[in-house]
Amino acid sequence: MELSHELERDMMLSIEKSDKYDPSSEVLDDLRSKGYEDPQIAYTAQKLYEGHLIEKKPSIDPTGVCCSFATGNLTYEGHQILDNIRDDSVWSKAKEKVAEVVSSASISIIAGAAQSYIKSKLGL
Numbered sequence: 001m002e003l004s005h006e007l008e009r010d011m012m013l014s015i016e017k018s019d020k021y022d023p024s025s026e027v028l029d030d031l032r033s034k035g036y037e038d039p040q041i042a043y044t045a046q047k048l049y050e051g052h053l054i055e056k057k058p059s060i061d062p063t064g065v066c067c068s069f070a071t072g073n074l075t076y077e078g079h080q081i082l083d084n085i086r087d088d089s090v091w092s093k094a095k096e097k098v099a100e101v102v103s104s105a106s107i108s109i110i111a112g113a114a115q116s117y118i119k120s121k122l123g124l
Helices: 005-017 024-033 038-050 076-085 088-101 107-122
Strands: 066-068
Touching: 005 024, 005 038, 005 076, 005 107, 024 038, 076 088, 076 107, 088 107
Parallel strands: none
Antiparallel strands: none
């Protein structure tokens, strides 16, 4: 299954905006309302967990259906990544910059490009 960086970002934004310690049900409802399907959501949550960006791991059956969807909150590293890609214009510029050079890159590379863009705007 392909990992969608748009879904990664949307999931992290959804987790962050919740006031709950474990916003899993709110996150699932929010992502479904944006048109994402359960197998995509579960796969992305699993990858964010493996990347140490969220606290909890979803339980996924062999067909890709979530037996138990859990995200917990963002980890410190998750917050660091999201801080660089939260702003829509920065997100777009970073993706454009990466696309000029390569056809695909990881979310951490895109976040790094976003960080460079932010630094240049700040004159750092």
